[in-house]
Amino acid sequence: MNGWIDALAELHRRGEPCVLVTVIEERGSTPRSAGAKMLVSGGRAWDSIGGGHLEYRAMQIARDMLERGAQAPQLERFSLGASLGQCCGGATVLLFEPLGRPQARIALFGAGHVGRALAPLLAALPCQLRWVDARESEFPAEIPPGVARVVNDEPLEEVERMPPGSHFIVMTHDHALDLQLTEAILRRGDFAWCGLIGSQTKRARFEHRLRERGIAAGPLARLRCPIGLPQVKGKLPMEIAIAVAGEIIASYNGDPCSELRATTRAEEHPV
Structure with missing residues (x-):
């Protein structure tokens, strides 16, 4: 790369803020x-605003903005004296402009019918998707670009690998595994969204078992089950996938509709 302009173009292409x-x-x-x-x-910086402690402090501020997902620009004034470890003696004002929207981090557990319908939808969104299943044969021959296919006999390990603020979708072929994954996610407590495929009956059964295992009322209240915007009707895998993708979009955009629960889905969805 020849400088910050080339780097910006490459970061934009990768969807990296x-x-x-x-x-x-x-x-x-x-x-x-x-x-x-x-x-x-x-993880990197291109070009320079002068080096030294000023530049180091500017990178700290910029990365803090990235960590917080800040979208508004901000101004910072620096006196270039001993307090900053500079000897110039002057002063400078820096403008920090966030560019590119932070990508949602999503873990999708399950490569069944709904998972195979949902993964391409999520791949087309500004997100980073890890698609997890222990059954390699269940994944399609072609994985959508930008999707990390993860074959792991111990899918619970993938819960811990996700960063704070991640979105989790649980729709495996095994209700016992669904329960284990849901428990691990709720115990973390630092998730942005956690959805479990199933009916109100499944939710009630899982809540009872999770309470017995010590999961508090607060995390349980954040569990989405059934999942999918209730306005999107239908039981076909693609219809369910569209409803789920819509709720996730509402969640990472901060839309109040993300608080809706799909309480109208009376039957468990096929996975």
């Missing part, structure tokens, strides 16, 4: 003039 840091004001002696830029992603 970043922060553009620009010197917009300089007073006295400063390491770089107004207009100097640095692009910061979660």
Whole structure:
């Protein structure tokens, strides 16, 4: 890459958010003039606003913004003296501009009928999808671009591998495994959304067992079961997948509709 412009184009292509840091004001002696830029992603930085502790502090601020999912730009003023470990003696003002929307991290457990319908829908969204099943033969021959196919005989391990703030979808072929996965996710407590495929009857049965295993009322109340926006009717795998994708979109966009529960689905969905 030849600089921050090329890096920005590549990050945009990959759907990876970043922060553009620009010197917009300089007073006295400063390491770089107004207009100097640095692009910061979660793991790298391109170009420079002057190096030293100023640049290190700017990268810290930028990565904190990325971690928080900040979308509003912000201004920061720095005196380039001893407190910052600089000897220029001047002052500078930096503009931090978040670019690109943070991608939702989603773990989809189950490669059955609904999972195979849902994965391509999620792959077309601004998200990073890990698709998990112990049965390699259940995955389609072609996996949608950008989807990480994970064949693991111990799918519970994948719960721990997801970062905080992730979305979890549980729709395996085995109710006992569904219960184990749901328990592990609820025990984490740091998930953005957790959905379990099934009926109100399945939810009641799972809630009873999860309470017996020590899961508190707070995490249980956040469990989505049945899943899928109730306005989207139908029992075909694609109809269910569309309803589930709609609820996840509402969740990561902060839409109040994400609080809706699909209470109108009376029967367990095929998986």
